Amino acid sequence: MITKEIEERIRSLRNKYPKMKTAILPAFHILYQEEGYLSQEGMQKVSELLGIPLLELNEVLSFYVFFPAGKVGKYWIRVCDNLSCSLMGAESIIKYLEEKLKIKVGQTTPDELFTLSTEECLGSCGTAPMMMVNGEFHENLTKEKIDKLIEELSRK
Ligand code: FES
Known part of the structure; x- marks a missing residue:
């Protein structure tokens, strides 16, 4: 579940990165730290908060195998x-x-x-x-x- 705190952390990236695409990986790290994987709900939220199409985020995710796209064990x-x-x-x-x-x-x-x-x-x-x-x-x-x-x- 994407909490308000997670949303705020991702939203704050907007002030750190002049180009939103450069905030994609930091946003992925936040989701991974908080949820243990990158859920589609989380990806949707990143899309909304950074103004980047979900399709583009999924393309980036498919390249970085270090981020699990589904729930994994401990x-x-x-x-x-x-x-x-x-x-x-x-x-x-x-x-x-x-x-x-x-x-x-x-x-x-x-x-x-x-x-x-x-x-x-x-x-x-x-x-x-x-x-x-x-x-x-x-x-x-x-x-x-x-x-x-x-x-x-x-x-x-
Ligand atoms: S083949 Fe390179 S680490 Fe396994």
Whole structure:
């Protein structure tokens, strides 16, 4: 839900940026911080407050994969399945995570703790296979490292 406070934070961007298009990403950050993802309700509000067509905002959103367009769990696990990571075993890492979390790629655990997805190259090919959890890299993955991480995150 877009609160008055969120609206005000987004509206205040109008004074900081001379061109409204340069306020798009700061507005997305506000939505992400407040809601954990970029809902269509939030996007509509940004459109109204900044005077930018919703279609244009959705085009920007589709480019920046770091902003989830749908609700995700507390921990958003994104496993790179691009070339280097695939060569280093990304498929077995993904399969292992699916079994461990009892969900498929694109799903969230029933307790809304974990969402699992795959990504294109995240720019850390030298430490493949790797994944990102809420923006933090986890590299040179092994099943043991995943076990440890999931256990730690489950306790937080
Ligand atoms: S291929 Fe996985 S980080 Fe580049």
